[in-house]
Amino acid sequence: MPRPSTPLLSPDRIRSTALAIIDRDGLDGLSMRKLAAELGVQAASLYGHVRTKDQLLNDIASSILSAVDVTGFTVDWREGLLRCARSYRAALSSHPNIVPFLAYGPAGRAESLQRLDLLHGALVSAGWSRREATMIAAGLMYIVFGSALSTFSSGFSADPADYSDRYPHLDRAHLLPGVARELDRDSFEMALAAFVRGL
Structure with a gap:
């Protein structure tokens, strides 16, 4: 089977999906399991891109505050x-x-x-x-x-x-x-x- 032309996961896609969950469900509504489900992957796949939920939140914060x-x-x-x-x-x-x-x-x-x-x-x-x-x-x-x-x-x-x-x-x-x-x-x-x- 050919490899997809764009990677399934990327830091930007993970951050934007996580932020969409926070915007919709609140800060407590974000979990790595829910994020993985929305991205269509297993939760373990996320840890190759983000070590912890706190790191992900800090990455999202940095992205928001860049403005x-x-x-x-x-x-x-x-x-x-x-x-x-x-x-x-x-x-x-x-x-x-x-x-x-x-x-x-x-x-x-x-x-x-x-x-x-x-x-x-x-x-x-x-x-x-x-x-x-x-x-x-x-x-x-x-x-x-x-x-x-x-x-x-x-x-x-x-x-x-x-x-x-x-x-x-x-x-x-x-x-x-x-x-x-x-x-x-x-x-x-x-x-x-x-x-x-x-x-």
Whole structure:
């Protein structure tokens, strides 16, 4: 039987299929057995490409976070923070189910550590102490991850009767679910601008 013209398994195919499972079923929904089934192979076949599930998750994380833009730090530390935060949030918002894994920090991901090193170096070069630079990077991540993990409007009912009598200042809260995307974006931008201005 002739060999297939394209390999059945490749790192890109494994990562993209695993990410599709995470997007669909959540982080806990990914297992090596389920991944193998979706790829049409035996689970043992995966281990020739990825040693562990954690390695696979770190590879997926590196792929997602490759979209984070740190070029602004060559212009100005403020511009760097703005570009970095916006592109980081966009990357996370595209795959919210993997955000809890990414929230643990850069771990051993070389690309993430390189971006963090560049950010930290730009802040120290601009006159911030090393401790302050660390705090600024942490503060930026709190804003980015907080905005990517949840939507403010998710817990609000669309029924005006739930608010109008008992909560007079929330008489328009029933409209929030309909403008969730816009509200989340604008709230993130306001928090980010306030953070950078405050610095």
